[in-house]
């Protein structure tokens with residue numbers, strides 16, 4: 001018979017049991033379910049809501065059940081529906097009457113909210129620490145490439161020279177924001193819902209603060225209806241993870257592009273590439289492609305969660321059982337992608353010479369040549385026009401700006417002098433951009449230092 005079978009005259013249809021049951025995906029919350037129940041039982045004993053000796057027996061037996069599950073000695077039952085009732089059934093099978101007192105002053109509605117919050121709190125910590133490891137690799141790599149000049153792009157057309165360090169640190173900014181967002185979401189995840197009951201709280205004198213403290217939450221929920229029906233923390237996490245995946249996906253797209261024969265800026269380590277079953281020469285950046293591809297799963301989870309929650313009346317509805325597969329898949333995907341991405345990055349070969357050569361073509365120093373004229377007193381629009389004509393002239397000649405003679409320069413403006421060549425060297429183009437946030441060495445170094453401080457101070 002079901003734990004709730006009292007008012008029923010018939011067994012549940014087998015098909016309905018399978019359909020209704022969530023054990024195949026919520027079993028992974030067994031640890032949270034058991035530690036949550038231990039704290040609840042301890043509190044019930046302390047408050048003399050149940051006999052303290054029975055509370056002690058419950059806590060002890062739950063500990064044994066936990067060990068048995070971890071040792072692989074427990075088989076969960078589909079007809080016990082979910083992890084909450086599976087654990088309760090294991091408990092009552094072992095200690096009978098005492099076990100039946102555990103659910104006093106509690107509902108599965110506040111219990112499941114507790115479990116999923118606890119589970120996600122741990123996952124958020126894990127993701128934050130993986131982000132820190134990735135930031136560590138980015139800063140180390142950036143320090144090595146402060147002088148590695150490469151072309152910067154807009155519209156995927158060569159724009160202005162930057163350094164590889166500057167490019168890497170752009171991603172570091174994104175990943176720091178991701179970590180911050182997850183930390184912010186963590187604040188709203190770490191709110192303890194037990195005591196909300198099914199929806200309207202409970203008449204027992206529960207000590208909610210004691211349970212909160214035992215389980216490492218920072219506050220208790222403030223409204224019992226909201227306590228059982230809030231899934232904002234899961235929506236928020238899915239949104240944060242979606243943004244994180246956008247960042248990984250953009251980075252992967254660049255690495256894929258840069259690994260192509262046409263770019264050849266980087267080469268993935270053999271250990272992070274795969275071959276082709278037909279083309280012997282192939283070395284494919286599959287890891288980067290898969291991460292780019294997996295971003296879709298995470299966005300899908302966010303959309304699934306939003307759609308599932310939209311329009312639900314207060315308070316708990318069974319629809320909400322669907323939250324788990326979505327958020328678990330989003331978390332699993334990110335946990336899978338982050339470490340492999342970090343290692344791929346740290347083992348990748350960088351072709352500095354090709355990057356440098358790439359920075360030279362495509363008139364990436366044309367803005368600097370215009371700025372040169374401005375510094376000599378010309379209005380910027382006029383300088384822009386002169387440079388436009390110069391570039392057109394160079395295209396006709398098939399040469400770069402620095403290949404022109406001073407006489408040729410002077411045909412376009414008498415203001416040009418010998419110092420134009422230094423002003424438009426790639427090194428000068430980068431070094432002159434030393435404002436905070438720019439690609440010059442001192443600016444990037446300052447940015448690296450701030451990122452290192454972030455890594456040191458950030459904790460969840």
Ligand code: ARG
Nearest residue numbers: 022082108109112318320321
């Ligand atoms: N397995 C359920 C879920 O994941 C637990 C809560 C069920 N509550 C209920 N009243 N049926 O949402």
